[in-house]
Amino acid sequence: VEARAAVRAALEYEGPVYIRFGRAAVPVINDHPGYHFEIGKGTVVREGKDVTIVATGICVDSALGAAKMLEEEGISAEVVNICTIKPLDEEIIINSAKKTGKVVTVEEHSVIGGLGSAVCDCLCANHPVPVKKVGMQDVFGESGSAAALVEKYGLDAKGVYKSVKEFL
Known part of the structure; x- marks a missing residue:
């Protein structure tokens, strides 16, 4: 659903775009009638008060x-689902950080120069809170099945749970 909407938005956008798609089948998150994709806008997909998990893809x-x-x-x-990293929906990130006081970013990407870095830059300038970046640490990538690599690097639900618990 989101991929289809992103492609449509890219077609209508004036200027260059980059869309990154994975190959593995993933559960559909945004299949409810009120979902609307907009470049530069994230969505809160689950309300909470103790910690914010900002994720993409x-x-x-x-x-x-x-x-x-x-x-x-x-x-x-x-x-918080951040479906576009540039432009970043700073408002949704700041508002969530104000509510929870702690942020964990999760991405299937290097934590250097990706979602985690963008969120840190945003919060550092606007509302500093502790942040933990979960993703590919400063290591070279590997080849393998998507499921095995997601598990190895702690990007599955169990791994994210463990990272959040350690952070709290």
Whole structure:
């Protein structure tokens, strides 16, 4: 749903765009009637009050799974889907950080120069809070099945849950 909407938005956009798609099938997150994709706008896909998990791409599903596990322990995690990193929806990130006071970013990408860096830049300038970046640390990528690599690098729901728990 989101990929289709992003392609349509890119066709209508004046100027260059870059869209990154994965190959693995992933659960559909935004299949509700009120969903509207807009370049530069994120969505809160789960309300929370204790920590914000900002995710993009396939990691949104992992963030939602981690939020469910955290809920079982009485931790309320807000999950924000950032579907475009540039331009970044700074308003949604700042508002969520003000509510929760802690932010974890999750991305299937290097934590250097990706979503985590963009979120850190935004919060540093506007509302400093502790941030943990979950993603590919400063290592070279590997080849393998998407599922195996997502698990290895802690980008599945269990891995995100563990990272959030360690951070809190």
